[in-house]
Amino acid sequence: xxxxxxxxxxxxxxxxxxxxxxxxxxxxxxxxKGTPYERxxxxxxxxxxxxxxxxxxxxxxxxxxxxxxxxxxxxxFLKNFxxxxxxxxxxxxxxxxxxxxxxxxxxxxxxMLNLFPEMFHCSAITVSGEAxxxxxxxxxxxxxxxxxxxxxxxxxxxxxxxxxxxxFLNVSYAGFIGTITGMNLEKISIGEIGGLxxxxxQGVPMAFLLRDCLQNAASLNxxxxxxxxxxxxxxxxxxLSDGKTNESIGIxxxxxxxxxxxxxxxxxxxxxxxxxxxxxxxKVVLSSCNISHLPYQTLLFxxxxxxxxxxxxxxxxxLLLTGFSHPERYPILVERxxxxxxSIDEKILMQIIQCPVSKQTNLHNAIFSPTTLKVWISHAGPxxxxxxxxxxxxxxxxxxxxx
Numbered sequence: 001x002x003x004x005x006x007x008x009x010x011x012x013x014x015x016x017x018x019x020x021x022x023x024x025x026x027x028x029x030x031x032x033k034g035t036p037y038e039r040x041x042x043x044x045x046x047x048x049x050x051x052x053x054x055x056x057x058x059x060x061x062x063x064x065x066x067x068x069x070x071x072x073x074x075x076x077f078l079k080n081f082x083x084x085x086x087x088x089x090x091x092x093x094x095x096x097x098x099x100x101x102x103x104x105x106x107x108x109x110x111x112m113l114n115l116f117p118e119m120f121h122c123s124a125i126t127v128s129g130e131a132x133x134x135x136x137x138x139x140x141x142x143x144x145x146x147x148x149x150x151x152x153x154x155x156x157x158x159x160x161x162x163x164x165x166x167x168f169l170n171v172s173y174a175g176f177i178g179t180i181t182g183m184n185l186e187k188i189s190i191g192e193i194g195g196l197x198x199x200x201x202q203g204v205p206m207a208f209l210l211r212d213c214l215q216n217a218a219s220l221n222x223x224x225x226x227x228x229x230x231x232x233x234x235x236x237x238x239x240l241s242d243g244k245t246n247e248s249i250g251i252x253x254x255x256x257x258x259x260x261x262x263x264x265x266x267x268x269x270x271x272x273x274x275x276x277x278x279x280x281x282x283k284v285v286l287s288s289c290n291i292s293h294l295p296y297q298t299l300l301f302x303x304x305x306x307x308x309x310x311x312x313x314x315x316x317x318x319l320l321l322t323g324f325s326h327p328e329r330y331p332i333l334v335e336r337x338x339x340x341x342x343s344i345d346e347k348i349l350m351q352i353i354q355c356p357v358s359k360q361t362n363l364h365n366a367i368f369s370p371t372t373l374k375v376w377i378s379h380a381g382p383x384x385x386x387x388x389x390x391x392x393x394x395x396x397x398x399x400x401x402x403x
Contacts, residue, residue, distance in 0.1 A: 014046055016102075021046040025393050027379075029400065033161040040095035040177065043158075044102020050154040050174035051103050051113075057149050059112045080201040081108060087201070087231055092208050095177050103175075113175050115205055122193045123329060123357055124239040125349070126248035126263060129317035131337065133345040139241040139248060139368040140349055141171075141181045141191030143387075144359040152363055152380035152387075159400045165215035169397050171366050171377060178207025179214045181366050183375060183397060186218040187243030189368040193323045195235030195254075203231035203255055210238070220249055227251065228258060237321050243370025250321050263319040270309045271324070273302060296334040299327055315341065322357075333357050346376050346392075354388050362386035373397040 010024035018033035019042030030046060032039040044051065085093070096114065100107040125140040132138055145151075151173055158170035168184035183189040190210050204212075209230055217223040220242050227238075232255050241248040250261030252269075261267050272284045288303035300309040310327050314320055315337055322329040336352040337344070344352070346367045353365060364387045367376040376392040 016042045016045040018042070019046060027393060028156040029159060030156045031159045035163050036091040036094040037098040039160065039162070040098020041102040043177070044099040047156065047174040048103045051099070052105065054113060054151065054154055054173065054175050055105055055109050058116060059109050081111070084201045087204050088208060089204070089212065092177065099175065099177065110175065114178055114207065122191070123322045123333070123353070124191045124193055124237070125333070125353070126239060126241055126319040127317065127337070127344050128246050128248070128263070131315060131317040131341055131344055133343050136345070136369065137241060137243060137246045137248065137371055138344065138346065138349060139189045139191070139239065139370060140353060141366045141368070142353055142358050143181060143363045143365070144361045145363050146361050147363055147380040147384045147386065153382060155364065155379045157377070157395065161401070162215055166218065167401055168214045169375065169395070169400065170211070170214070171364060176207070177211065178205065179211040180207055181364065182210070182214045183368050183370055183373065184214050184217070185373070185397065185401070187370045187373060188214070188217050188219070188223065189241045189243070189370045190214055191239050191366070193237040193321055195237060195323060196325065200233045200255055203233040205233060206236050213240070220247060224249075227253060231255070237323055239319060239321060241368065241370050243373070246371065248319050250319050261319060261321065264314055264316040266311065266313045268309060268311045269324050271307070273308070295331050297327060297330050329357050350376070350392060355386070358386060358388040360386050362388050367392070
């Protein structure tokens with residue numbers, strides 16, 4: 001059985017301006033308040049050592065061939081650094097400038113660190129209505145990336161009160177100002193799944209885009225409008241929930257596309273072959289292919305064995321996204337959902353997202369109840385134990401904000 005700890009007494013470690021760092025149940029909680037620069041400076045001063053650790057591990061020159069991919073991506077980033085600046089909103093630049101000044105780390109390294117979430121790959125779930133216990137809305141975010149470099153040892157729960165915008169909770173790591181997992185005071189919760197592609201610099205980096213949603217969206221329509229009106233980078237899948245209306249949406253996003261998934265409705269993801277040329281009458285044709293029928297999922301493979309299309313069948317009142325690259329998770333996820341259909345709550349969800357829904361690289365899991373502004377979070381262990389094996393802690397955003 002997975003254990004859960006409720007929030008209790010905490011210890012304040014240090015203060016900087018309006019911000020302060022406390023620890024509760026071994027979890028760092030970083031409280032940030034004020035202008036973008038002030039919040040960045042508070043963050044930098046209060047977590048200086050942990051941020052330097054992440055810079056040394058992920059950004060400084062790699063020391064082995066095993067880091068060649070990371071080195072190539074950093075090199076590509078540096079070549080496009082000036083161009084990328086034109087897409088990053090000014091308030092994020094100010095916040096990163098504060099981080100740089102608070103840590104005495106060069107600004108370009110702080111920026112590189114904040115592009116790392118572009119490489120995360122994950123799963124996401126919402127259940128509500130007939131699927132859940134008492135028809136409550138739950139939103140699950142599974143983060144799979146890497147637990148071999150001690151990133152989990154710099155995990156921090158950010159509680160942010162911006163001078164302009166909505167207060168929010170950000171499940172993050174030292175030195176990261178963007179959002180990959182979070183919930184705001186307007187009961188909007190957010191998570192993402194990495195897709196294909198890396199290195200498209202003609203848009204707002206994904207984690208900054210989601211941070212803007214978290215800080216400024218009071219409804220799902222607000223978030224959709226923000227995403228539609230912002231230049232975007234690579235392929236991502238997002239799930240957003242609204243605890244005020246008990247609604248959720250899934251989003252497929254690229255630089256040129258925004259498509260929406262609805263709970264309980266079947267959907268398909270189609271990857272046309274490289275030879276396909278769009279036209280009024282053109283069809284996507286696979287002259288030779290293989291079809292694999294699995295429970296709740298159909299896969300279509302091209303003759304070279306690459307996945308071309310997948311079709312997902314969703315249970316009523318459920319929104320299930322595992323991305324395109326790991327289709328093996330989906331049938332298992334649906335089976336576990338159906339086995340517990342009608343009685344799903346946070347405890348059952350902790351069991352549903354056990355391996356292989358969560359992978360061995362599972363960095364953190366978050367189960368949001370946006371209606372109540374509660375969240376249950378687990379992090380990977382200090383010896384690289386996946387997050388799904390670790391205890392969950394319960395947090396209440398209103399209590400964290402001292403409202």
